[in-house]
Amino acid sequence: MLELRNITKRFGNVLANDRVNIVVRPGSIHAIVGENGAGKSTAMRIAYGFYRADSGEILVDGKPQPIHTPHDAIALGIGMVHQHFMLVDTMTVAENIVLGAEPGTLISLDIRGAGKRIRSLSEEFHLAIDPGAVIENLSVGQQQRVELLKALYRQARVLILDEPTAVLTPQEVDEFFQILRRMREQGKTVIIITHKLDEVLAISDEVTVMRDGRVLGHRKTAETTAAELARLMVGREVLLRVQKKPAVPGRVILSVRRLSMKGRLNGISFVIRAGEILGIAGVEGNGQTELIEALAGLVGESELSGSIDFDGREISRLSARQRKELGIAHVPEDRQRRGLLLDASVAENSILGVHYREPAVTGRSGIMLDDASIRARAQRVIEGFDVRPANSELPARALSGGNQQKLIIGREFELPPKLLLVSQPTRGVDIGAIEFIHRKLVALRDSGCAVLLVSAELEEVTAIADRLMVIYAGRIVGEVDPTLATNEEIGLMMAGGSRTSDED
Amino acid sequence: MSRIQGYAKNAYPLANFLAPLRGARYTAQLMKLIRELTFPLIAILAAFLVGGILVALIGDDPIQTYALLIGSALSWPDGIGYTLFYATPLIFTGLAVAMGFRCGLLNIGAEGQLTVAAFATAWAGISFANSSAWMLIPLTCLVAIASGALWATIPGVLKARFGSHEVINTIMMNFIAVGVASALTQTYFKQQGDPILETLPIGDGAHIPRIGQIIPGIPARIPLNMAFVVAVLACALMYVFLWRTKWGYEIRATGANPNAAEYGGISVKKQIVLAMAVSGGLAGMVAINEVLGYRYRYYQGFSPQYGFTGIAVALLGRNHPAGVLVAALFFGALTRGGLFVDIFTEKVSKDLVLILQALVILFVAAEAVFRRRMGKTESQV
Numbered sequence: 001m002l003e004l005r006n007i008t009k010r011f012g013n014v015l016a017n018d019r020v021n022i023v024v025r026p027g028s029i030h031a032i033v034g035e036n037g038a039g040k041s042t043a044m045r046i047a048y049g050f051y052r053a054d055s056g057e058i059l060v061d062g063k064p065q066p067i068h069t070p071h072d073a074i075a076l077g078i079g080m081v082h083q084h085f086m087l088v089d090t091m092t093v094a095e096n097i098v099l100g101a102e103p104g105t106l107i108s109l110d111i112r113g114a115g116k117r118i119r120s121l122s123e124e125f126h127l128a129i130d131p132g133a134v135i136e137n138l139s140v141g142q143q144q145r146v147e148l149l150k151a152l153y154r155q156a157r158v159l160i161l162d163e164p165t166a167v168l169t170p171q172e173v174d175e176f177f178q179i180l181r182r183m184r185e186q187g188k189t190v191i192i193i194t195h196k197l198d199e200v201l202a203i204s205d206e207v208t209v210m211r212d213g214r215v216l217g218h219r220k221t222a223e224t225t226a227a228e229l230a231r232l233m234v235g236r237e238v239l240l241r242v243q244k245k246p247a248v249p250g251r252v253i254l255s256v257r258r259l260s261m262k263g264r265l266n267g268i269s270f271v272i273r274a275g276e277i278l279g280i281a282g283v284e285g286n287g288q289t290e291l292i293e294a295l296a297g298l299v300g301e302s303e304l305s306g307s308i309d310f311d312g313r314e315i316s317r318l319s320a321r322q323r324k325e326l327g328i329a330h331v332p333e334d335r336q337r338r339g340l341l342l343d344a345s346v347a348e349n350s351i352l353g354v355h356y357r358e359p360a361v362t363g364r365s366g367i368m369l370d371d372a373s374i375r376a377r378a379q380r381v382i383e384g385f386d387v388r389p390a391n392s393e394l395p396a397r398a399l400s401g402g403n404q405q406k407l408i409i410g411r412e413f414e415l416p417p418k419l420l421l422v423s424q425p426t427r428g429v430d431i432g433a434i435e436f437i438h439r440k441l442v443a444l445r446d447s448g449c450a451v452l453l454v455s456a457e458l459e460e461v462t463a464i465a466d467r468l469m470v471i472y473a474g475r476i477v478g479e480v481d482p483t484l485a486t487n488e489e490i491g492l493m494m495a496g497g498s499r500t501s502d503e504d
Numbered sequence: 505m506s507r508i509q510g511y512a513k514n515a516y517p518l519a520n521f522l523a524p525l526r527g528a529r530y531t532a533q534l535m536k537l538i539r540e541l542t543f544p545l546i547a548i549l550a551a552f553l554v555g556g557i558l559v560a561l562i563g564d565d566p567i568q569t570y571a572l573l574i575g576s577a578l579s580w581p582d583g584i585g586y587t588l589f590y591a592t593p594l595i596f597t598g599l600a601v602a603m604g605f606r607c608g609l610l611n612i613g614a615e616g617q618l619t620v621a622a623f624a625t626a627w628a629g630i631s632f633a634n635s636s637a638w639m640l641i642p643l644t645c646l647v648a649i650a651s652g653a654l655w656a657t658i659p660g661v662l663k664a665r666f667g668s669h670e671v672i673n674t675i676m677m678n679f680i681a682v683g684v685a686s687a688l689t690q691t692y693f694k695q696q697g698d699p700i701l702e703t704l705p706i707g708d709g710a711h712i713p714r715i716g717q718i719i720p721g722i723p724a725r726i727p728l729n730m731a732f733v734v735a736v737l738a739c740a741l742m743y744v745f746l747w748r749t750k751w752g753y754e755i756r757a758t759g760a761n762p763n764a765a766e767y768g769g770i771s772v773k774k775q776i777v778l779a780m781a782v783s784g785g786l787a788g789m790v791a792i793n794e795v796l797g798y799r800y801r802y803y804q805g806f807s808p809q810y811g812f813t814g815i816a817v818a819l820l821g822r823n824h825p826a827g828v829l830v831a832a833l834f835f836g837a838l839t840r841g842g843l844f845v846d847i848f849t850e851k852v853s854k855d856l857v858l859i860l861q862a863l864v865i866l867f868v869a870a871e872a873v874f875r876r877r878m879g880k881t882e883s884q885v
Contacts, residue, residue, distance in 0.1 A: 298766060321769030330767070338767045341760040352757065352768040356750045367749045393533065 001026035001189045002078065002158050007046055007056035009039075016042040017053070018213040024158070024206075029180060029190045031204035031221070033197065035233055035430035036400045039213040040193050044160045048080040049073040079151025080160040083167075085143050087135045094118055094131035097150045114153075121152050125182050141172040145179070158189045165199055166428060171283070171495075177203050195233075195430055197226045198459070209233055234432045242438040245446070247466040250274035253419050253450035254295075259306035261299065264290040266474040267306070272419070277441065277451040279465025279482065281458055283494050287474035288454045289333060292423050295452070296330040297323045311418060324353050329417035331409055333424040333454070339408045340396045347378035347392040350411050377414060385410035386436065402433035409437060413444065420444060423454040438464055458487060458494075472496040540822055543874070547820070547867035548834070555860045564852045572848055573841035573856075583840060585715070585726035589798075591836025592728075593618075593790040593807070595735040597814025598821055598828035599742055600787035604670075605823045606746060607779030608759035613659060613674025614787035615811025616681035617652040621788030623685035624651035625795045626802035629706025630693065640709040645792055652788015653781040655681060660780025664773035670780070678811070686804050693802075702803030712796045729797030731789075735832075738786065739825040745782075746825075755779050787811060816865050835861065 002024040009017040017039045024030045032040045046053045049067040057064045060076045067073050073080070087096050094115045115131040122129045127145045135143060144164065151159050165173045180190050180203060194200060200207050204221045209232040216232045230238040252271050259268040265287050272278045282288055293299050295308060297320035308316045315323055324330075332338035340349055351360040351374055359377065362370040378392035385406040387399065396404060405425065412420065425441065426434040441464060445451050455461045461468055461482065468482040470493040478493050556566035577587050597614045604611035628647040632640055659673035686701060693703035712731065716724035746752035757765040758775040766772055794806055817835055821827030842857030 296767075297769075319769065320767065324769055332767060337761070337763050339764060341757055341764055343760055344756070348753070351753075352764065355753045355757075355768065361750050367751065369748055369750060369753060 001061065002047060002191070003059040003062075004043060004047060005057050005059060007043060007053045007058070009042055009046060009051060009053050015213050017046070019056070020210070020213070020215050022208050022215060023218075024189060024191055026157075026189050027184060027187055028205040029184055029192065029203055031200040031207040032191060032193050032210060033195060033200055033207060033229060033233060034210035035195060035432065036402060036428075038210040038233070040210050041162055042213075043210070044080065044162065044191065044193055047073070048078060048160060050080075074154050074156070077155060077157035078160065079154060079156030079158065081144070081147040081151060081162065081164060083162045083164075085147055087143060087146060089134075089136040091135060092131065093129055093133050093135065093138075093146050093149070096135060096146060097131075097153050118149060118153060121149055125152070125179060125186070127179065139172075140167045141176065144168070144176070148179070156188075158191065159183070160191045160193070162193045163195075164192060165194065165196065173199070197229050197431070200229065201226060211235060230431055233430075238431055238435055242435070242442055242463055244442045244464075247276040247445065249276040249466075250448065253311055254452070255309040256295070257307045257309075259291070259294060259304065259308065261287075261290055261294060261304050261474075264474050265294065265304075268471075268474075268476055269306075270469060270476065272450040272452055274418075274448050274450050275445055276466045277445050277453055277464055279461035279468040280452070280454045280471050281461045281468060281490055281494060282454075282456075282471035284456050286471050288423065288471055290474075291471070292330070292333070292421050292452070292454055295421055296320060296328065321353075321356075324415065327415060327418035329412035329415045329420045331405075331412055331420070331422040331425055333427070335401075335404055335408055340404060342397040343395050345393050345395055346382070346387065346399070346407060347374050349396045349407060350374070350378040350381050350392070350414070352411065354415070381407060381410035381414060384413070385440070400430075402429040405429050405437065406433060409440065413440070417444075417449055419450045419452070421452050424456060425453070426455075426457070426460060458490060462487070462490070470494055540824070540827070543871045544820055544822065544827070544831075544868060547864050547871070550867045551860050551863035554863050555856060558859065559852055559856065562851045564849050569845060569849055569852055569856070573838070573845050575841075576844035577837035577841040581722050582726060585722060585728045586840045587833065587837045588732050589726065589728040589793075589836070590839040591832040592732045592735050592793045593810040594813055594817050594832035594835050595732075595739065595829055596786050596789045596793070597810045598817030598832050599738055599825060600783045600811075601814045601818035602821065602823040602825070602828050603742065603746075603755075603779060603783040603786060605818060606759045607755045607775055608762065609660075609663070609776065609779055609783070610671050611656065611674055611780065611783045611787075612671055612815065613656060613677050613681075613811070614783070614814050615807065615809060616674065616678035617655045617784040617787035618790040618794075618807060618811055619678075619681040619685050620655045621648045621652035622791040622795050622806060623688065623703075623802045624648070625791040626703045626706055627688075627693070629710040629795065629800075630704050633707025633709070635707070635709055637709040637711075640707060641712060641796070644706070644710045644796055645789075648788045648791035648795070649785040650788070652791075653785035656780045656784020656787065657777060660777040663780075664776045682804070685802065689802060689804065700803060701805075703801045705801045706795065710796055711800060712792065714797070727798045729793065731793035731797045734789065734792055736829065738789065739829045742786075743825045751778070787814070813861075816861060819865060820868055 004020055004022040007017050007020040020039065020043050022032070022043065032044065034040045042051065045051045047058055047067065049070045049072050052068060058067050059065065065076055067076065088099065094111055097118055098111065098114045118131040127149060129142060129145050129149060135146065138146065144167065148159070165176065168176055183190055192204065201221060207219050207221050207224065207229065209216045209229060211233060250273055253274050254272045257269050259265055268291060270278065280288060290299065294304055297318060301317055304316060307314060310326060310328065315326065336342060341352065354360055359373040360369060361367065362373060375392055381387060382390045382392060387403050387406050387410065396407065399407065409425065422441065425437050429437065441451060441453070453461060453465055465482050467479060468485065469476050469479045470490060471477070472494060473496060477496065480490060552570065556570065559566040559569050577583050597618065600614045601611055625644050625648040628644045629640065632643060655677060659670045659677055662668045662673050663670045689701055689703050694701070695704055712729055714724050714727065714729045715732065716722040716726055746756060754765070754770045755775050755778065757768060757770055758772050762772045765775070790807070790810055795802060799806060813835060817828055817831045821831035838857045838860060842854035845852055845856055846854035
């Protein structure tokens with residue numbers, strides 16, 4: 001169906017694709033896996049005409065085809081859904097879909113006819129999208145299906161999906177995979193770029209592994225394992241499950257009583273002891289964000305009720321800065337929005353939150369930044385957390401997602417913390433870094449720190465946490481032993497027991 | 505990551521060449537400097553190119569016109585003296601706008617701030633006219649800074665407290681500033697029978713010396729005065745403030761990402777008020793040049809829109825004090841040269857300078873588009 005033959009692409013001195021060969025059979029779901037920067041998106045963008053290869057050729061249906069622009073690709077039946085949707089929020093589904101390929105004659109736009117076709121496509125693939133709906137009123141999952149419709153409307157036979165599940169909740173992922181299977185049944189070919197191995201195993205027929213711009217192997221999905229794929233991706237043995245000793249909980253570090261926030265949090269109470277990791281599982285948007293921000297001091301005092309005791313002291317009136325001074329570190333869920341100054345250097349980012357005091361500021365004046373000690377601190381973070389490239393002068397923007405996350409975690413570890421609030425620590429982070437971050441979190445626990453871990457990845461909380469609470473609609477609906485509870489059990493609690501579907 | 509490596513190894517051979525000598529840290533900085541300088545220089549060249557075509561179309565010789573423009577701006581001592589003099593207020597307003605930008609604020613109100621400051625400075629210079637220079641010069645300078653800062657603090661507080669947009673409020677405050685200064689001048693400070701809307705002269709003790717009075721060889725008729733030295737010092741101070749102090753860090757963090765600043769325990773509201781105050785204070789320093797160093801009074805319309813040209817200066821100078829200094833000197837030279845072009849060419853008027861300024865800004869602004877193009881091929885490996 002689609003074949004990349006000896007594709008090579010350089011960006012400057014970086015070899016993004018080095019003689020890449022990929023054969024995608026018609027009517028299959030083909031996964032391309034690799035760490036961030038492995039060259040998988042580049043290869044697919046070349047296939048879609050977004051970049052031009054320096055050498056090599058692309059074959060469609062066995063014939064070499066010059067694909068120089070996305071228009072060429074679309075004409076050959078290749079469609080691509082990008083990680084970031086390209087939709088106009090204020091326009092309807094139908095208007096978005098015909099954008100750039102408007103039907104009708106020059107002056108009369110046949111939007112109704114288009115709507116009819118979109119509706120029938122939507123029914124054919126069970127997408128449940130109303131062509132008249134306005135984009136901004138749709139959920140992320142629905143918007144993604146609009147992107148799929150866009151490709152289908154342009155008669156794509158091959159659909160390239162770049163990290164399609166990154167924006168979806170676990171439920172939406174299941175639904176999305178159903179749609180992909182239906183497409184396969186209808187004879188479409190699907191290429192899915194991802195770095196999540198469980199998804200590869202769940203959905204694909206074949207898998208191509210890439211690392212450092214090269215293809216390292218093709219496998220039939222049925223004949224491979226997560227461990228083998230991980231080894232190919234990372235280039236060494238990877239522990240997919242963290243080794244840890246049983247927790248040795250000490251005194252109570254944090255005690256939260258009846259914490260409420262209007263419409264968001266509803267009477268949350270719990271304690272965390274030194275030397276343990278308390279996990280909070282739940283579908284995103286059930287109050288996790290608010291809980292963590294409330295504990296970190298980032299929610300207005302007037303919006304909250306209840307008490308927060310930290311190390312024997314009531315802190316609910318303290319500012320974020322005062323809480324940090326007491327030893328409460330925070331790894332925010334959205335690292336780029338909350339956690340980093342993207343255009344500032346790694347060194348400057350390494351002092352965010354402690355920039356006003358020793359050791360960032362020294363000397364009698366108490367106002368001048370101490371360059372040497374800031375660089376030393378940045379260097380400790382870089383070395384201790386394997387931030388690459390190891391250059392404290394680079395802007396944080398230049399780091400990959402995983403390295404940005406390691407920078408933030410390293411910075412917060414430097415505090416040093418008595419309590420670490422950590423949210424989605426491994427979102428968008430590649431496997432090698434996930435393993436590293438998990439080990440660091442467990443090591444922090446072993447050193448006597450209390451850790452509150454929020455994650456949408458059930459795998460993650462069950463693997464790391466010593467105790468596990470489930471949050472639903474701003475309420476703690478239960479606590480389980482993560483070593484004993486099954487995923488089904490926890491999943492049911494995450495869905496609020498039986499009250500799932502009639503909520504909205 | 506790979507994009508940076510691409511830069512390091514390819515696009516900047518000079519930086520790469522120096523790498524082993526200076527270490528990675530200096531290479532990164534040098535690379536940054538080269539990257540920062542490239543686009544403004546291209547923009548200026550492109551503007552002169554297009555401007556030259558316009559001159560040819562009008563019917564003058566572009567090369568002669570440019571020779572005249574540059575020659576008259578760089579002649580010794582008058583050309584250079586006047587170029588520096590014209591640059592002085594633009595350094596202050598450029599710094600003012602850049603300070604706002606660094607905190608994510610667009611201070612369009614520098615014009616109003618410098619108007620209020622000029623009036624207040626004249627007021628102080630008149631009211632305490634009998635004091636000695638040792639008293640009066642510091643006092644009037646302080647009034648210039650404080651009144652500008654105060655005027656800018658109002659929209660700052662409005663933004664911090666109520667979230668009302670600083671662009672709207674600073675523009676409104678410009679009108680109020682001119683109105684209030686004119687009314688007060690008319691009612692209380694005008695000389696009897698003076699047909700021009702201007703105040704009485706300030707006391708002699710408030711005059712700051714001209715450079716010509718200090719450095720021999722520069723004729724005292726050139727109005728270049730100590731305010732220029734103050735302006736250069738202000739550039740250095742602003743650099744130290746923004747990049748070397750914790751306060752500057754907080755302002756820059758707020759400008760770079762207010763969400764992250766808040767997360768880092770920084771009060772975004774406080775930073776907005778602080779940045780506006782400093783910005784207004786810098787704009788107010790224009791009064792040192794105009795009132796204390798040149799006209800020795802306030803008169804309505806003394807500023808040919810220094811506050812708005814300051815936006816262009818900040819943009820061309822990339823919101824960096826050193827860049828602002830260079831950009832202001834460039835604009836000052838254009839102003840000086842423009843006068844000669846106006847007089848000594850047959851057809852081209854001094855509006856050529858405005859066109860050149862506009863073109864430079866246009867091309868600098870086009871950089872974003874340019875970078876996106878480059879980004880499309882270089883990013884996202």
